[in-house]
Amino acid sequence: MTDEISNEALVQRFPGEPITHDNAAHYRGRLRRQLLVNRCDSCGAWHAPAKPICPDCWSSRVTPTSVSGNGTIFMAIFLHQGPPAEGVDYSTPYPVVTVELQEQAGLRITSTVVGASNADITIGAPVRLEWQERAGSPMPVFALRSAANA
Incomplete structure (x- = not known):
């Protein structure tokens, strides 16, 4: 059961990631291939990255909540070089995108x-969540959705 994994084991599963009490x-x-984003139990606002309080109403009642993973590309850049990383090939410019999720503008x-x-x-292209193994751990990635299933 992944909820029972110790903090130490979690850090080992995601080497080099900045795991904190707020984002564990x-x-x-x-690990369950579930994309979680904090949602305020008081005002209903979603916010990322994970913080211990809601930036809209300052409530400390925030809950990591599953999102659909559907959205649109808000920003796209293409890296021609960068640090070595498993699964990243810079021989063709490597896409990095910021996706606006459908749950909230x-x-x-x-x-x-x-x-x-x-x-x-391209900016505005509809995408859906997928998962890819990187360094032995699941990483959320996106795939383009066709106009037929957008």
């Missing part, structure tokens, strides 16, 4: 798009 539940969600997360040519990765 989100990494546990990744302004709710955005950053990742990459897989299974698409760089020419098709």
Whole structure:
């Protein structure tokens, strides 16, 4: 059971990731292939990255909550070089995107798009959540949705 994984084991599963008390539940969600974003129990606002209080109403009643993973590309850049990372090939510019999730305007997360040519990765393109193994741990990534299933 991934909720029972110790903090030490969680840090070992995601080497180099900045795991804190505030975001540990989100990494546990990744082990279940579940994208979690904090949602305020008082005002209903979503916010990322994980913080212990709601930035809208200052309530400390926030809960990591599963999101659909559907959204649109808000920003896209293409890296021509960068630090070595498993699964990253800079021989073709590597896409990094910020996706605005459908749950709330302004709710955005950053990742990459897989299974698409760089020419098709454009601002406003609809995407869906997928998962990819990186360094032995699940990483949320996005795939383009066709107009038919957008």
